[in-house]
Amino acid sequence: MRPIPPPAAAIAALALSACAYNPDLGRQQIAIVDDSSLTKAGEQAWNETLKTSKVSPDKAANARVRAVGQRVVEAAGLGGRPWDYAVFEDASPNAFVLPGGHVGVTTGLLKIVDNDDQLAAVIGHEAGHVVAHHAAERQSQNLTSSLVLGVLGVAAGGDAGRAISSYGGDAAKYGFLLPFSRKQELEADRLGVDFMQRAGYRPREAVILWEHMQAQGGSSSPQFASTHPSDASRIVALQNYIAQRGW
């Protein structure tokens, strides 16, 4: 047996100590990038979006997103802080919930939802990613693999902690914009219907929403549809979960 070189051992220890049990998911998660850096990154991303995108002057649309969004974030257990809501003028259907308390929905998304239940399904799904710490998890995984793959070779006589903290800020910031893994999408689907049901919306409308999303797919699909590939097996998994819960 070859002895493990010190950097690999250090990273293994770090990865272990950074693993946390998430009761909402019923599994362990690696969490090197923590919630406070995510909140900061969420804040930055929101301010950036306000600068680069046009908020819709449609008062009724903004009030609708605020009303539905507030019910969903409270049901998700995220109501302990003030939340910002905005409708952005953008024909491409998109929605996001940022750690730190921000919900954005595009005018394009409002066009494809048939009712408030479907709007709640989208916001619930995005809130699911937040509750599940998916952005932090993905960035932690990327970070661990890049470190294990040799960055630590440099850090043999250096400072792994400093390398992580300098990488963490940017990574977390851009983490929101990258596609999640399929496993994370399925988790967010399940959490999303839990939240919408708890908030008093009809979970079955989530299935119709994802069918609408599927129809948006294809080579020229808008960003949300391409980062949320809504294939038949995913929709079946959601239907099964809803049936299993008796909804």
Ligand SMILES: [Zn+2]
């Ligand atoms: Zn998603």
